[in-house]
Amino acid sequence: MIDTPRPRGLFKTGHAFVAPAVLLMILILMVPVVVAAILSFSNYSLGSPDFDWVGVKNYSKLFARSTYKKMLTASFVYIGVVVPLSVFLGLGAALLINSLGRFGNIYKTIYFLPVMATLLVMAIVWEFILHPDVGVVNRLLALGCGTFAETILSFGWLPWVDPATTFYGHGCAQDFPHWLGSKHTALGTIIFIGVWQGFGFNMVLYLAGLTSVPRELVHASVIDGADSAWDRFWLVTWQMLGPTTVFVVVITTIRSFQVFDTVEALTDGGPVKTTYVMMYAIYEKGILQNLIGIGSAITIVFLLFVLAVTLVQRWFVERRVHYT
Amino acid sequence: MAGITLQNISKSFGATRVLRDVDLDIRDGEFLTLVGPSGCGKSTLLRIIAGLESQSGGHVAIGGRAVDQVRASERDLAMVFQSYALYPHLTVRQNIETPLRLRDLNAWERLPLLGLLSAGRAAKMRRLRAQVAETAEILKIEELMDRKPGQLSGGQRQRVALGRAMVRKPAAFLMDEPLSNLDAALRVHMRSELAELHRSLATTFIYVTHDQSEALTMSDRMAVMMGGEILQLVTPDEIYHDPRDLRVAQFIGTPQINVFDAAISGGQGVTVNGVPLAAEVTGDGDLAFVAVRPEHLTLLPADGAGQPLTVTLKENLGADFFIHGHIGDGAAPVIVRATPAEAADVAIGSVCALAPLNAAEVMAFGRDHARLDLVMTGAPAAVLERV
Ligand SMILES: Nc1ncnc2c1ncn2[C@@H]1O[C@H](COP(=O)(O)OP(=O)(O)O)[C@@H](O)[C@H]1O
Ligand SMILES: [Mg+2]
Numbered sequence: 285m286i287d288t289p290r291p292r293g294l295f296k297t298g299h300a301f302v303a304p305a306v307l308l309m310i311l312i313l314m315v316p317v318v319v320a321a322i323l324s325f326s327n328y329s330l331g332s333p334d335f336d337w338v339g340v341k342n343y344s345k346l347f348a349r350s351t352y353k354k355m356l357t358a359s360f361v362y363i364g365v366v367v368p369l370s371v372f373l374g375l376g377a378a379l380l381i382n383s384l385g386r387f388g389n390i391y392k393t394i395y396f397l398p399v400m401a402t403l404l405v406m407a408i409v410w411e412f413i414l415h416p417d418v419g420v421v422n423r424l425l426a427l428g429c430g431t432f433a434e435t436i437l438s439f440g441w442l443p444w445v446d447p448a449t450t451f452y453g454h455g456c457a458q459d460f461p462h463w464l465g466s467k468h469t470a471l472g473t474i475i476f477i478g479v480w481q482g483f484g485f486n487m488v489l490y491l492a493g494l495t496s497v498p499r500e501l502v503h504a505s506v507i508d509g510a511d512s513a514w515d516r517f518w519l520v521t522w523q524m525l526g527p528t529t530v531f532v533v534v535i536t537t538i539r540s541f542q543v544f545d546t547v548e549a550l551t552d553g554g555p556v557k558t559t560y561v562m563m564y565a566i567y568e569k570g571i572l573q574n575l576i577g578i579g580s581a582i583t584i585v586f587l588l589f590v591l592a593v594t595l596v597q598r599w600f601v602e603r604r605v606h607y608t
Numbered sequence: 609m610a611g612i613t614l615q616n617i618s619k620s621f622g623a624t625r626v627l628r629d630v631d632l633d634i635r636d637g638e639f640l641t642l643v644g645p646s647g648c649g650k651s652t653l654l655r656i657i658a659g660l661e662s663q664s665g666g667h668v669a670i671g672g673r674a675v676d677q678v679r680a681s682e683r684d685l686a687m688v689f690q691s692y693a694l695y696p697h698l699t700v701r702q703n704i705e706t707p708l709r710l711r712d713l714n715a716w717e718r719l720p721l722l723g724l725l726s727a728g729r730a731a732k733m734r735r736l737r738a739q740v741a742e743t744a745e746i747l748k749i750e751e752l753m754d755r756k757p758g759q760l761s762g763g764q765r766q767r768v769a770l771g772r773a774m775v776r777k778p779a780a781f782l783m784d785e786p787l788s789n790l791d792a793a794l795r796v797h798m799r800s801e802l803a804e805l806h807r808s809l810a811t812t813f814i815y816v817t818h819d820q821s822e823a824l825t826m827s828d829r830m831a832v833m834m835g836g837e838i839l840q841l842v843t844p845d846e847i848y849h850d851p852r853d854l855r856v857a858q859f860i861g862t863p864q865i866n867v868f869d870a871a872i873s874g875g876q877g878v879t880v881n882g883v884p885l886a887a888e889v890t891g892d893g894d895l896a897f898v899a900v901r902p903e904h905l906t907l908l909p910a911d912g913a914g915q916p917l918t919v920t921l922k923e924n925l926g927a928d929f930f931i932h933g934h935i936g937d938g939a940a941p942v943i944v945r946a947t948p949a950e951a952a953d954v955a956i957g958s959v960c961a962l963a964p965l966n967a968a969e970v971m972a973f974g975r976d977h978a979r980l981d982l983v984m985t986g987a988p989a990a991v992l993e994r995v
Contacts, residue, residue, distance in 0.1 A: 498691065498693065500689040500690070500691050500693040501691075501693045501695070503655070503658075503660050503687070503689070503693065504687070504689060504693035504694075504695075504772075505695075505706075506660060506680045506681065507658060507660070507680055507681065507685070507686065507687045507707075508681070508706050508707040508710055508772070509681040509707055509710035509711045510681075510710055511679065511681050511710075512715075515710065519695065519706070520695070523695070523696070523697045524696075526697075
């Protein structure tokens with residue numbers, strides 16, 4: 285920057301130009317957060333004229349009551365599984381498509397479709413697919429019962445396995461799971477749909493990242509003796525994808541924190557709160573039950589988590605990732 | 609150390625033919641330069657030699673061994689790239705170490721922590737470190753060893769790239785425009801360093817460039833490529849003074865060689881722009897052009913006996929002047945080299961005279977661009993007519 289004294293008027297003009305943007309940002313972003321922070325110390329509910337300040341009671345509830353413990357468990361299990369799975373599947377799909385050439389475009393479209401589709405609509409489709417009696421999944425599974433498929437899939441051919449205790453054997457003998465209604469399978473099913481829906485987005489980000497891997501660098505590694513695809517991947521591709529990976533992980537984490545539509549449409553947080561993720565909890569407390577105070581407290585905790593993720597990203601970008 | 613032989617190499621990308629039946633015999637220990645305009649297929653040819661790209665037809669042999677089926681890492685060649693292609697996440701030391709690690713350590717020994725448990729690793733690593741240190745000393749980059757490529761200047765990166773290529777003592781070095789990302793002064797300096805390095809290593813160098821001055825200054829022999837073909841492969845001296853193709857004559861030499869329309873009139877006699885030249889074409893060939901280097905043209909005072917030359921530009925290079933102009937009102941542009949004394953009384957826009965061509969210093973080319981041989985008839989014209 286050139287170091288000349290600037291006239292006073294110019295300074296003011298500058299401020300005037302930035303003012304609308306700053307004002308909008310304060311109105312749209314900062315004010316709601318501050319309001320939520322204030323309300324989280326009250327027992328306010330919408331429509332009622334009076335309310336009391338309750339101090340940190342909302343927050344202490346959050347960490348004491350078993351409902352909220354289940355909420356944190358559900359959220360973190362969801363994130364802990366969806367993030368690594370959809371990042372690795374996205375990377376794997378991108379690498380495969382990148383090596384395919386001409387037919388790659390077909391797969392690109394197929395994998396990206398769920399990203400574009402409205403999750404609420406897709407959730408209804410999944411509800412049909414996973415319906416315990418008329419759903420395609422269980423009907424398909426039932427087809428195999430009593431045939432050689434049951435013998436194979438129930439692992440009865442392994443001498444030390446009792447076929448009646450395995451998943452498939454048990455399913456044939458009694459029932460196949462009620463995927464969305466059983467507390468053992470509901471979160472897993474929601475996670476599966478989350479991965480199915482999300483990895484296409486990561487794939488597209490990785491495909492973009494792969495185009496920035498310099499060809500000469502790959503050639504250099506080949507000349508240097510990186511004969512196996514794994515050596516080349518480890519020495520060049522993975523390193524050059526560092527910035528992409530940080531971005532993909534952060535985006536996926538934040539999106540996973542925000543998971544809501546599948547839960548709302550398919551499980552309503554149940555059974556026994558096994559799929560009671562944070563966003564659904566905010567919705568249930570703040571909107572359905574009109575408990576603005578506790579809803580705001582969850583929101584603030586939610587924002588703190590997202591903030592933490594963002595800070596970790598900054599740290600990575602500044603310290604660990606190699607740009608050429 | 610090895611010679612490299614290419615036989616009938618051709619390469620197509622889809623319908624585009626990039627290389628057309630290239631034959632090349634590179635001698636052991638030679639510094640051979642491939643020079644040609646951008647897009648003529650130099651890099652493609654180099655990548656085929658390296659094994660990074662497979663040829664559509666033809667054979668490559670290194671040191672007498674056919675390597676068509678041999679993968680790049682086993683051809684025992686090293687390559688230096690235009691972008692240097694250093695691993696950005698590794699330090700200079702690790703960059704130079706990489707080819708040794710990938711070759712000398714097995715997959716188990718390369719593992720981050722478990723590798724340390726393997727028995728022979730410590731001894732191997734000691735040997736490897738010593739080789740890296742030796743290379744760093746030769747290239748004088750010892751104080752850079754712990755930096756990352758991002759913290760180096762262009763010239764330093766260039767050295768590291770050379771180090772990574774040298775460290776495993778390959779049979780031949782392949783270099784693809786290694787100096788084109790450097791600034792002009794450093795480029796000239798690195799030319800002499802590379803030539804020096806070639807002398808001390810006594811290894812085969814194949815050097816690709818689009819810059820004729822690099823080719824002329826460094827090479828033992830140079831191959832001029834154009835449109836996927838090698839037009840001529842001889843010493844730099846011969847390329848300059850005895851080009852066998854008009855395109856070679858035009859590509860090599862700055863400023864460009866002057867080309868005049870020529871024809872045969874009255875039996876074998878040659879006329880240039882309608883002016884007779886004291887020479888005849890031997891053999892048959894459809895004479896179309898006569899070319900003369902700027903240093904072989906002479907300016908006469910305006911009243912001298914010669915063709916009138918309208919001056920359009922005077923280029924001052926200190927020791928020499930290049931006078932640009934055109935003959936008569938025609939289009940034919942002409943460049944003449946003049947001493948400062950000769951150039952002193954030439955003004956832009958003025959008309960001077962171009963001395964008649966010296967038949968001993970012109971080159972004749974056919975319509976197909978091939979060189980035609982001339983024999984002089986009588987004394988050189990310039991001497992006769994300059995009174
Ligand atoms: N992988 C490729 N696919 C298609 N065309 C290519 C490829 N590589 C090079 N070419 C084409 O081959 C020609 C020669 O390229 P190259 O060998 O890089 O030229 P040079 O190094 O002499 O500038 C160019 O016209 C280029 O467009
Ligand atoms: Mg090139």
